[in-house]
Amino acid sequence: MDKDERQELIKQLESANPRNKAYFGIFQYGGGSDESYIKANVQGLELFAATMLKAVSQFDQACAKNETIDIAQYTDDWVNKDSTTSIDYIEPILEEIEKPKLEYKQTTLDKLVPMGCFSVLILAVISGIVGFVTIVNWFLSLYNQSQ
Known part of the structure; x- marks a missing residue:
């Protein structure tokens, strides 16, 4: 302009x-x-x-x-x-001012969150397997009792 x-x-x-x-x-x-x-x-x-x-x-x-x-x-x-x-x-300035870049430092909590999520996932898979095996065994025991 x-x-x-x-x-x-x-x-x-x-x-x-x-x-x-x-x-x-x-x-x-x-x-x-x-x-x-x-x-x-x-x-x-x-x-x-x-x-x-x-x-x-x-x-x-x-x-x-x-x-x-x-x-x-x-x-x-x-x-x-x-x-x-x-x-x-x-207050006018002629030169371009570079904005400071904020560096993110990873904390201990940041490192623990993925491990906690992975642990919950493993626990869920193991619980699912144990539950499935328990249900199958229960059906097998019912089947064996009926014969």
Whole structure:
């Protein structure tokens, strides 16, 4: 998307969504940041999208000056003041950051589970064989008693 298309989209989003009807907030319902959610209506989400697009427009200039992009100035009147999380600025980066790969280390329990499942399977097969032999012997004993 080029700069002109982006500016046109920002204008469309802002003109179609009156700020007095927009609602947007980021809240935390538990003890950590992984327990967060956004509470918003359509107008609030679209105004937030316009705010992010404005940040994109300032991205190159902020990177060149090694500055942050202040987005709080665009969200003063339509973001819920009781939000537990607020995003005031964006810190732009040029290089791509590689996400750390989480290595899974096998625990003792992980090693025991397949052995336990195999043991239960063997026990079920042995129980099935013993039960089958017992039923056959029972039928044979009934047959022998009848003669």
